[in-house]
Amino acid sequence: MPTRKITRALLSVSDKTGLVPFAQALAGHDVTLVSTGGTAKALREAGLTVVDVAEVTGSPEMMDGRVKTLHPKIHGGLLAMRDNAEHVAAMDTHGIPPIDLLVVNLYPFEATVAGGADFATAIENIDIGGPAMIRAAAKNHAGVAVVVDPEDYDQVLEEIATHEAARRAARRRHLAAKAFAHTGAYDGAIATWFAEELGVTAPHKRVIGGTRAAKLRYGENPHQWAAFYTTAEQRPGVATATQVQGKELSYNNLNDTDAAFELVAEFDPNSSAAVAIIKHANPCGVAVGSTLAEAYTKALACDGVSAFGGIVALNATLDAEAAEEIVKIFTEVIIAPNASDEAKAIIASKKNLRLLLTGALPDPRAEGLTYRALAGGFLVQSRDNRLVDQDALKVVTKRKPSEQELADMIFAFTVAKHVKSNTIVYAKDGATVGIGAGQMSRVDSARIAARKAEDAAERSACPSPLTIGSVAASDAFFPFADGLQVVADAGATAVIQPGGSMRDDEVIAAADAAGLAMVFTGMRHFRH
Ligand SMILES: NC(=O)c1ncn([C@@H]2O[C@H](COP(=O)(O)O)[C@@H](O)[C@H]2O)c1NC=O
Numbered sequence: 001m002p003t004r005k006i007t008r009a010l011l012s013v014s015d016k017t018g019l020v021p022f023a024q025a026l027a028g029h030d031v032t033l034v035s036t037g038g039t040a041k042a043l044r045e046a047g048l049t050v051v052d053v054a055e056v057t058g059s060p061e062m063m064d065g066r067v068k069t070l071h072p073k074i075h076g077g078l079l080a081m082r083d084n085a086e087h088v089a090a091m092d093t094h095g096i097p098p099i100d101l102l103v104v105n106l107y108p109f110e111a112t113v114a115g116g117a118d119f120a121t122a123i124e125n126i127d128i129g130g131p132a133m134i135r136a137a138a139k140n141h142a143g144v145a146v147v148v149d150p151e152d153y154d155q156v157l158e159e160i161a162t163h164e165a166a167r168r169a170a171r172r173r174h175l176a177a178k179a180f181a182h183t184g185a186y187d188g189a190i191a192t193w194f195a196e197e198l199g200v201t202a203p204h205k206r207v208i209g210g211t212r213a214a215k216l217r218y219g220e221n222p223h224q225w226a227a228f229y230t231t232a233e234q235r236p237g238v239a240t241a242t243q244v245q246g247k248e249l250s251y252n253n254l255n256d257t258d259a260a261f262e263l264v265a266e267f268d269p270n271s272s273a274a275v276a277i278i279k280h281a282n283p284c285g286v287a288v289g290s291t292l293a294e295a296y297t298k299a300l301a302c303d304g305v306s307a308f309g310g311i312v313a314l315n316a317t318l319d320a321e322a323a324e325e326i327v328k329i330f331t332e333v334i335i336a337p338n339a340s341d342e343a344k345a346i347i348a349s350k351k352n353l354r355l356l357l358t359g360a361l362p363d364p365r366a367e368g369l370t371y372r373a374l375a376g377g378f379l380v381q382s383r384d385n386r387l388v389d390q391d392a393l394k395v396v397t398k399r400k401p402s403e404q405e406l407a408d409m410i411f412a413f414t415v416a417k418h419v420k421s422n423t424i425v426y427a428k429d430g431a432t433v434g435i436g437a438g439q440m441s442r443v444d445s446a447r448i449a450a451r452k453a454e455d456a457a458e459r460s461a462c463p464s465p466l467t468i469g470s471v472a473a474s475d476a477f478f479p480f481a482d483g484l485q486v487v488a489d490a491g492a493t494a495v496i497q498p499g500g501s502m503r504d505d506e507v508i509a510a511a512d513a514a515g516l517a518m519v520f521t522g523m524r525h526f527r528h
Helices: 018-026 037-045 053-057 072-079 087-096 111-112 120-124 129-139 150-162 165-196 253-264 292-301 320-326 341-347 402-415 441-457 481-490 504-512
Strands: 008-013 030-034 102-105 145-147 211-216 227-228 241-245 275-281 282-289 310-314 332-337 354-357 370-374 377-382 425-430 431-436 471-474 494-497 517-520
Touching: 008 018, 008 037, 008 072, 008 129, 018 030, 018 037, 018 150, 030 037, 030 053, 030 129, 053 072, 053 282, 072 087, 072 129, 087 341, 102 129, 102 150, 111 120, 111 165, 129 145, 129 165, 145 150, 145 165, 227 253, 241 310, 241 341, 253 275, 253 282, 253 332, 253 354, 275 292, 282 292, 282 402, 292 310, 292 320, 292 431, 292 441, 402 431, 402 471, 402 494, 425 441, 425 481, 431 441, 441 471, 441 481, 471 481, 481 504, 504 517
Parallel strands: 008 030, 008 102, 102 145, 310 332, 332 354, 471 494, 494 517
Antiparallel strands: 211 227, 241 354, 275 282, 275 310, 282 431, 370 377, 425 431, 425 471
C-alpha cells in the first residue's frame, strides 16, 4: 500500500525536548498540528497554530488527564486502514480525520519511581492514553508514522522532505518496531515496580527492559554480534560511566570492567585505597594500601604476567602517582570514581587506553537482581550483597588467628567472593599472593594458586613464595581435608571458609595437626 503524505500530526509528549523546532518544521511542510493540553500550550507559546484534541473529539480532557485521547475520533484516525473501503467509509460517516503522524512519549514512570514517589503518585504516572495511541499507530504503520523518541524527529522530517515512498514504508516498520519495544519496556517497568511494591520476588512473568547504549563491534568472539543495553537501575559502573578517553569498549571489556569495579567497591575508600586487576572477569591481583600507587604495585606483584592487558579498577580518585605506575604496562581499561587532571594527562599518553569515570562507587550492600541466560530461559537471583562481618566469625581450631591474620582473612574472603568458583585465594599484608579460579576441584584451585605464587616468587627473585606465612580463603567449604592440606603445605598459617561440610571434623583436625588457625564464616560465596 503506498504510504500517504503526512498532512496531519498528533503530538502528545511529556518530554518536550526538541518539540518546538520539530513542530515548526512540520508546520513549514503544511502539516496540521493536533495536540493535548501541555503540548498544545508549549506549541502555542512558540507561536504555532494548534488544533486541540478536545476540538477533534468534541469531548474535554477530563479526570486529571486520565482521559484525553481515548476516543474513537483519535483511535479511528490512527487505526483505519487507508486502503480499506469500509474503513474509509467509517471515517467519513463518523467524521474521523486521519492521523498520518503520531508523536508521543510517555509519562516518566521510571524517573518518578526512581525519585522515591509514593504509591499514589506512581500510579498517576502510569500513562494509559499514550501507549494506547502508540500501539494503534504502530499496528497501522502502513498508514501512520509513529515516533516515540525525539532522536527520530530528524528522520521523519527527512521523510517528509524527500517523499521517497519505498524508503518511507521501510522506515515506518522500523519506527513501529521501536514503538512496540518502547511500550513493552514501559509496561515491564511498571510490572517490576508493582511486584517490588507487593514484595513479590518471583512474579509469574518478568520483563527486562533496556535501552541500547552501544552497538558493539562484536561479542565474546568476532563471529558473534553484540550490543550493550542499560536499565534504569543507575548503579554506578560501566552503565553510568563517562569514557574520558581510549578506544571503543568491547563486549569483553565491559564484562571484565564490571567485575573489576564491583570487586573494588567492596573496600571502603575511607579505610584504605584498593586496586583490582582483572582478566577474563577474574582478579589476577587485588590489594589495599595507604595509597592507590601502593595498592596497585602490591596487586601487580601477585601475577604480573596475567596482568598484561588487564582491567584496573580503583576505589578512589585516580591520582598522578597511581597513573604513572599503571601506564608502565599494557592495560585495556581503567575504571575509577574520578581522576585528577594530572592523572588524566598521564593516561592521555596512552591514547588507546580507556579511562572510565563513574563519579561514585556502587554500594556493595545494595539490593538488586542478577540475570543469567540459559537455553530457553533465564535465571534471576538477588545480588550477592552480603559479606561476613568479623564478629560473626567462628574460630574452630585450637589456635586463634592473630589480628593480622584476621584482617588478611577478611580481605581474602572478600576477594574470593568475586572469583569464579571453585576458588582459593592466598593473601598476605592486604594483598593477594595467589589466586586459583574457576576450577572444577577445590584441591586444584588451592594447588594452582600456590603454584602461581611460586612462579611470582621466581620472577621477582624472592627466596620463597609469599604463600608462606599467608592466609587462605575458600569461597565454599572444604568437602574433604585434602584441599586444606594443600593450603597448609603451601605455607598458609590461617584459613577462612564457610564451614558446613559433613566432614568439617576431619578438616578441623587437619588444620589443628598443621598448627593452622581456621575460622568459619557460615556464608558461602559461589560465583559461576
Ligand atoms: N489519558 C489520555 O488519554 C492520554 N493521552 C495522551 N496522554 C499522555 O499525555 C502526555 C502529554 O500530555 P500534555 O500534552 O498535557 O503534556 C503524553 O505523555 C501522553 O502519552 C494521556 N495521558 C495518560 O494516560
